[in-house]
Amino acid sequence: xxxxxxxxxxxxxxxxxxxxxxxxxxxxxxxxxxxxxxxxxxxxxxxxxxxxxxxxxxxxxxxxxxxxxxxxxxxxxxxxxxxxxxxxxxxxxxxxxxxxxxxxxxxxxxxxxxxxxxxxxxxxxxxxxxxxxxxxxxxxxxxxxxxxxxxxxxxxxxxxxxxxxxxxxxxxxxxxxxxxxxxxxxxxxxxxxxxxxxxxxxxxxxxxxxxxxxxxxxxxxxxxxxxxxxxxxxxxxxxxxxxxxxxxxxxxxxxxxxxxxxxxxxxxxxxxxxxxxxxxxxxxxxxxxxxxxxxxxxxxxxxxxxxxxxxxxxxxxxxxxxxxxxxxxxxxxxxxxxxxxxxxxxxxxxxxxxxxxxxxxxxxxxxxxxxxxxxxxxxxxxxxxxxxxxxxxxxxxxxxxxxxxxxxxxxxxxxxxxxxxxxxxxxxxxxxxxxxxxxxxxxxxxxxxxxxxxxxxxxxxxxxxxxxxxxxxxxxxxxxxxxxxxxxxxx
Numbered sequence: 167x168x169x170x171x172x173x174x175x176x177x178x179x180x181x182x183x184x185x186x187x188x189x190x191x192x193x194x195x196x197x198x199x200x201x202x203x204x205x206x207x208x209x210x211x212x213x214x215x216x217x218x219x220x221x222x223x224x225x226x227x228x229x230x231x232x233x234x235x236x237x238x239x240x241x242x243x244x245x246x247x248x249x250x251x252x253x254x255x256x257x258x259x260x261x262x263x264x265x266x267x268x269x270x271x272x273x274x275x276x277x278x279x280x281x282x283x284x285x286x287x288x289x290x291x292x293x294x295x296x297x298x299x300x301x302x303x304x305x306x307x308x309x310x311x312x313x314x315x316x317x318x319x320x321x322x323x324x325x326x327x328x329x330x331x332x333x334x335x336x337x338x339x340x341x342x343x344x345x346x347x348x349x350x351x352x353x354x355x356x357x358x359x360x361x362x363x364x365x366x367x368x369x370x371x372x373x374x375x376x377x378x379x380x381x382x383x384x385x386x387x388x389x390x391x392x393x394x395x396x397x398x399x400x401x402x403x404x405x406x407x408x409x410x411x412x413x414x415x416x417x418x419x420x421x422x423x424x425x426x427x428x429x430x431x432x433x434x435x436x437x438x439x440x441x442x443x444x445x446x447x448x449x450x451x452x453x454x455x456x457x458x459x460x461x462x463x464x465x466x467x468x469x470x471x472x473x474x475x476x477x478x479x480x481x482x483x484x485x486x487x488x489x490x491x492x493x494x495x496x497x498x499x500x501x502x503x504x505x506x507x508x509x510x511x512x513x514x515x516x517x518x519x520x521x522x523x524x525x526x527x528x529x530x531x532x533x534x535x536x537x538x539x540x541x542x543x544x545x546x547x548x549x550x551x552x553x554x555x556x557x558x559x560x561x562x563x564x565x566x567x568x569x570x571x572x573x574x575x576x577x578x579x580x581x582x583x584x585x586x587x588x589x590x591x592x593x594x595x596x597x598x599x600x601x602x603x604x605x606x607x608x609x610x611x612x613x614x615x616x617x618x619x620x621x622x623x624x625x626x627x628x629x630x631x632x633x634x635x636x637x638x639x640x641x642x643x644x645x646x647x648x649x650x651x652x653x654x655x656x657x
Contacts, residue, residue, distance in 0.1 A: 194493075194589060194624025195656045196397035196439065197390060197639045199427070201629060202382045203420045204401045204443045206454050207356025209632045213377060214356060217364035218269040222304070224363055225355035225459035226264040228274075229256040230311070230347040232323035239329060239347070244277035245291040251323035256350065263459040265296060266363055273300045279461060284315040284331040304349075307339045311349040320345040355460060357453030358403055358444065363415040374417040382423075384430040386630060386640075391434040393643055394655050397493055398436055399591065399626045400427055401443030403456045404474070407481040416456075428491050437493035439626070440482055441591075447471030449501040462505035472514055476521060483522055495522065496546060496591070519543070544623050545580065546591035549573060551610075557598045562606035565597050569613040577621060587623035594628050595647060596636035604647065607636065611648045619657035 201209030214220055230239040238253030238260040253260040258277045265273040265281075273296040274282040280291045285299040293300055302321075303314040313321040315331035322333035322344040333345040340346070362370050390398065402424060405412035409421035424440075431438050444456030447464035451457060464471045479495060486492045497518045501511055519540055551557045551565050560568075580588045595611045602610075618625040627648075632638040635645070642648045650656050 193619075193621070194397045194439075194626065195395050196399050196624065196626035197395055198399040198401060198441070198592065198626050198629045199382050200401055200454075201632065202378065202400070203406070203423055204403050204454060204456065205356075205358040205361050205377075207360070208634070209629070209637070210377070210381065211356075211633060213361055213373060214364065216369065216373065217361075220364065221351050221353045222264060222266060222269075222272065223353055223355065223360040224264060224266045225360065225453075225457065227261050227352040227354060228264060229260050229262070229350045230313075231256070231350070232344070233310070233341045233346045233348060234344045235323050235325075235327065237323070237327060239323075241276040241278075241280075241282070241291040245280040246278065247290065247292070249282055249289045249291050249329050250327050251329045252327035263461075265459065267301055270303050270305075271301050272304055274302070275459060275461075284317065284321070286317065287319070287330050287332040289315075289321065289329045289331055306349075309348055309350075310339055311347050312337065312345050313347070321347075323347075355453045355457065358456050359415060359458045360453070362417050363458075370415070370417050371419075375419055378419055378423040381631065382427070384426075384433070387427075387430040387434045387436055389640065390630075391436055394650055396436060397439060397624070397626070398427070398431060398630075399439040399441050399496070400424065401441045401454070401499065402482075403444035404442065404446045404478045405444075405456070407478040428486060428489050431491035432489070436491065438486070438489075438491050439493045439496060440486065441496040441499055442475070442479065442482075443499040445471065445498055446474045446478075449498055449506055451502065451505065452500075455499070462502065464501070465506045465510045472510075472517075475514070476518055479518055480521055494544070500548065540586070544587040544589045545585065546589045547580070548592035549590055549618075550592070550594060551597040552594075560597075560599060562597075562599050562602050562610065565599060566610055566613045569610070569617055573614075574617045574620075577617060581620070581622050588621045589623040590618040590621045590625040592626065592628040593618060594637055595642060596634065604645075608647050608649075611642070615648070615657045 200206065205213065207214055231237070232251050235251055237251055238256055240250050240253035240259050242250065242259060244259055262274040262276060262282065265275060267273065276282065276291045281293045281296040281300045282289065282291050283293045283300045299316050301316060305312045305314065315321060317331060319331050320333040321329060321331050323329055324344065336343070365373060402420065403416070405416040406420045406424065410418040412418055428438055443454055445464050447466065447469060448455045448457035448462045449464040451460040451462050463469060479497060482495055497515060551568065557565070577588065593614055595607055597610065599606065627639050629637060630639050635641055
């Protein structure tokens with residue numbers, strides 16, 4: 167599910183010609199299998215139910231207000247100096263991101279990405295990567311906490327607004343205890359990293375195994391085939407290339423699940439678009455890219471993240487390109503413009519294209535930016551009437567008209583641009599309309615099918631299953647909110 171991002175993506179596809187995809191009967195009619203091999207809490211919240219201290223996951227935002235002083239713990243200038251207790255309000259310098267070590271031990275990242283450290287009684291934010299001196303124990307009493315430093319002492323706010331790690335007085339929760347803070351919590355991320363690191367290793371393996379074996383099965387592929395779906399778009403994370411021993415904290419088994427999906431697809435006449443949804447270093451701040459704390463470093467200079475991503479793409483190609491159900495590879499899902507410069511993204515696509523075409527010239531590549539002079543390339547656009555202010559407080563009819571007019575115009579321009587094939591790679595029947603009736607939802611779906619059905623490559627609905635009805639293709643179809651034509655095919 168997207169937020170502010172480059173709304174154009176690129177993918178390499180196999181054995182598909184431009185002329186073939188201009189025929190409605192051969193265009194992609196796809197559903198994304200979101201929430202299966204890349205976890206998103208909003209799709210299946212129950213996965214997180216067994217976590218101890220579930221509000222203190224990786225990336226959670228916290229502030230600490232001294233009960234004695236009435237001021238906030240502060241990393242002035244976002245880090246690089248001593249940490250004090252002189253903040254008059256809870257803003258960026260007073261907000262810290264959690265790195266979870268266990269259900270009681272945590273590290274705190276400041277806004278410039280350094281970590282709070284207490285190698286002795288002093289407290290600063292000058293360390294780039296955390297270790298023992300940056301690991302603190304949180305004791306909770308409702309909304310109140312005490313923070314035990316690595317030296318065994320507790321952090322305290324002194325009268326001169328200093329923050330020191332040297333309190334060894336009475337461990338009580340009274341308002342005159344300088345070691346007691348009011349902690350405000352904002353848990354913003356619930357993705358693969360948060361789920362895997364929220365459990366201990368053994369429990370995580372159990373949770374993930376059960377989910378992968380039950381959330382998507384061969385029966386789902388049979389359902390899709392029976393409902394005229396000819397393709398599945400499967401979001402995967404970069405750690406899949408390292409199975410059966412993926413790096414911390416990711417859990418093995420996603421590669422076996424993807425292998426199963428290819429078998430089920432072959433058995434039901436469905437093709438597979440492999441979507442690299444989560445890249446090493448994280449291409450956005452959102453949970454669906456596997457980020458630990460919302461910091462995106464995929465495009466950061468002097469790192470190996472892009473090179474590592476290309477290696478993952480090559481791994482996927484070598485494993486699946488010759489499979490009869492293989493359709494293509496999406497090189498990168500929804501990189502955000504604020505974190506990924508366009509020139510960096512373009513260079514990555516060119517490098518990915520060169521490597522894959524060199525390996526298998528018939529592969530079709532799915533991009534999220536326009537590309538000229540390439541063959542077997544598709545442009546992936548994600549179109550939601552959500553996540554932008556223009557869609558807030560609008561009516562059902564306004565949204566339907568927007569699809570029939572603006573989206574249709576945008577799509578025709580892309581179709582007629584003499585460029586790559588166009589895939590509407592994500593859309594749904596959810597919107598920001600309040601009080602919409604089932605008839606309104608049905609008409610909204612009809613409008614999108616009518617317009618997106620004309621995309622030169624086709625469309626892919628997000629997603630197959632979700633706790634929310636209008637993100638759940640299975641239930642949406644069963645309730646008649648999305649219907650096929652009289653010939654049994656989708657528009």
